[in-house]
Amino acid sequence: MRTENARIIDIRKLAENVFGILFEAAMAGEAGPGQFVMVRPHSDSRLLMRPISICDLDSERRLLRLVFRVAGKGTEEFSRARVGDHYSIMGPLGNGFPLEAAAGKSHIALMGGGIGAPPLLNLLRMLRRRADRGDISARISVYLGYRSMEDGLFLKDEFEPLANVVVSTDDGSAGVKGTALDGLSQAGTAPDLIYACGPLPMLSAIRKYASKEGIDAYISLEERMACGVGACLGCMVKTTKEDHHSHVKLSRICTEGPVFLSRDVEI
Amino acid sequence: MNTAVEICGVSFKNPVMDASGTFGSGQEYGAFVDLNRLGAVVTKGVANVPWQGNPTPRVCETPSGMMNAIGLQNPGVEVFLERDLPYLRQFDTNVIVNVCGHSLEEYLDVVDRLAGEKDISFLEINVSCPNVKEGGIAFGTDPGKLEDITRNIKAHAGQPIIVKLSPNVTSISDMARAAEAGGADAISLINTLTAMKIDIYKRRFALANRTGGLSGPAIRPVAVRMVYEASHAVNIPVIGMGGIANGEDAVEFLMAGASAVAVGMYNFHEPTAMLQVIEGIEEFMRKTGTEDVKELIGAV
Numbered sequence A: 001m002r003t004e005n006a007r008i009i010d011i012r013k014l015a016e017n018v019f020g021i022l023f024e025a026a027m028a029g030e031a032g033p034g035q036f037v038m039v040r041p042h043s044d045s046r047l048l049m050r051p052i053s054i055c056d057l058d059s060e061r062r063l064l065r066l067v068f069r070v071a072g073k074g075t076e077e078f079s080r081a082r083v084g085d086h087y088s089i090m091g092p093l094g095n096g097f098p099l100e101a102a103a104g105k106s107h108i109a110l111m112g113g114g115i116g117a118p119p120l121l122n123l124l125r126m127l128r129r130r131a132d133r134g135d136i137s138a139r140i141s142v143y144l145g146y147r148s149m150e151d152g153l154f155l156k157d158e159f160e161p162l163a164n165v166v167v168s169t170d171d172g173s174a175g176v177k178g179t180a181l182d183g184l185s186q187a188g189t190a191p192d193l194i195y196a197c198g199p200l201p202m203l204s205a206i207r208k209y210a211s212k213e214g215i216d217a218y219i220s221l222e223e224r225m226a227c228g229v230g231a232c233l234g235c236m237v238k239t240t241k242e243d244h245h246s247h248v249k250l251s252r253i254c255t256e257g258p259v260f261l262s263r264d265v266e267i
Numbered sequence B: 001m002n003t004a005v006e007i008c009g010v011s012f013k014n015p016v017m018d019a020s021g022t023f024g025s026g027q028e029y030g031a032f033v034d035l036n037r038l039g040a041v042v043t044k045g046v047a048n049v050p051w052q053g054n055p056t057p058r059v060c061e062t063p064s065g066m067m068n069a070i071g072l073q074n075p076g077v078e079v080f081l082e083r084d085l086p087y088l089r090q091f092d093t094n095v096i097v098n099v100c101g102h103s104l105e106e107y108l109d110v111v112d113r114l115a116g117e118k119d120i121s122f123l124e125i126n127v128s129c130p131n132v133k134e135g136g137i138a139f140g141t142d143p144g145k146l147e148d149i150t151r152n153i154k155a156h157a158g159q160p161i162i163v164k165l166s167p168n169v170t171s172i173s174d175m176a177r178a179a180e181a182g183g184a185d186a187i188s189l190i191n192t193l194t195a196m197k198i199d200i201y202k203r204r205f206a207l208a209n210r211t212g213g214l215s216g217p218a219i220r221p222v223a224v225r226m227v228y229e230a231s232h233a234v235n236i237p238v239i240g241m242g243g244i245a246n247g248e249d250a251v252e253f254l255m256a257g258a259s260a261v262a263v264g265m266y267n268f269h270e271p272t273a274m275l276q277v278i279e280g281i282e283e284f285m286r287k288t289g290t291e292d293v294k295e296l297i298g299a300v
Ligand SMILES: Cc1cc2nc3c(=O)[nH]c(=O)nc-3n(C[C@H](O)[C@H](O)[C@H](O)COP(=O)(O)OP(=O)(O)OC[C@H]3O[C@@H](n4cnc5c(N)ncnc54)[C@H](O)[C@@H]3O)c2cc1C
Pocket: A036, A048, A049, A050, A051, A052, A053, A054, A067, A068, A069, A070, A071, A072, A073, A074, A075, A076, A115, A118, A119, A221, A222, A223, A224, A225, A258, B060, B061
């Protein structure tokens, strides 16, 4: 974990209000899939750093890619950044997607809803690498849910060379009509492991699905954060068992998470 | 150049510490701040048993600041003694334990449990947390109750006590005097200002608790004024806080009458904020030819 003043070497618009920024950052050498960073706005009046998941990494060339949707003033500022600008970033933070969970599985589903898709890209790359080494033998499918064709199917092109991708849209304008979970149901094959990131209703539905099917689902959660390092206790999620750190049934999303085994949290 | 200060006979290598609740138990920021460099480490509020705190969202951003309604979630004094105190003991700094409770009995439970701990320099009694319903704030807004609880806690405490005052009162001077009359060894202020934020598009409160405590640079001028008034009302040392972001801000609090200062929400903006505050004070002293930081205390 560190802070660094990272230089932007690429920024581009991927879809309406969705941007990708590529940073040159030493922390890329330490990060894993599903971890996140805190990016500090330049604005003097917006003092809290913004949590953004790591979308992709090049640990050798020390490149860190973030993909975000403009959701307010901070992300709007980031979207106006230019190549050569620097941002203070802190990370890598939290516990990401556990790759070990893939061992011995036969069908792994990666499920991303909207702006939840980005962290799955690096996860997919890492799973592929393990598959190439023969460490895992599972079939890997990716289910991506978007709002509509018009909103833009960002990152889809980058997932496609790496796995079978099933797209769904809320309005049916592309792929299956419905959510990523509807995409999964239509595909007709049941996974024995899920990794997911997306809006809360989607993650709740996946939690129910995983419990019904008796499989493991690792879901990446969001909450408002102040510190990002486990100090402020702002970002709690209810848990089914007493947490080892808090000694109550609450875990810090920034530290114990953001990825949790779905049956361990109450969402 | 001397940056050391003394509060109630306890020496601090510099007048800078964290504000309770913004620095965890010190361990969380270990990657960024060498605790040996701080005048003191102030812990998150510690209660007699684990507290759940409030529902989320618990934090939100406001112009040049933030609001929080954590609700004093904490794992309780036993976990503090087993896990956090042994960690803090390793460092050459003062340990100040912030104590919270819903009732006098709960405060006394914690104070009694900590009484024999020689590695704790001070207890900071939080009588001013606005986010706990029956909690501290009732003691912190009524001078009579404040004097009573201070006296009761002082009678049990094994360490000198700092009473942490709420700014949500009409006369901070009256509260400062009440704490002194009850036997407080020092006072600290300000805790957060009770505030509210509404998400107009969602027609909802930004925090699940509806109200929260405002902190950060937005509150600094209010805090400076209150530190000035409180330090002129009493003869015990004052620890000042509220929106400190750099060395110059810290010097402002010292000049207003604080003997030491604490950095709160700015740690979230910049994890090394306290180190920058320490260096900033030194730079100010160099620039202005100030030999001893104590010359700055109450300099206006
Ligand atoms: C672990 C984690 C990973 C995330 N990864 C991504 C990602 O990869 N891409 C992406 O587009 N978004 C991601 N988000 C959401 C992102 O943090 C928010 O969209 C962003 O903080 C909004 O900031 P703003 O200044 O534009 O909005 P404003 O509404 O102006 O922000 C005000 C405050 O609210 C906070 N906030 C607002 N929305 C959210 C939210 N949904 N979650 C947490 N805090 C919020 C801000 O951080 C800020 O402190 C992630 C959130 C978390 C917790």
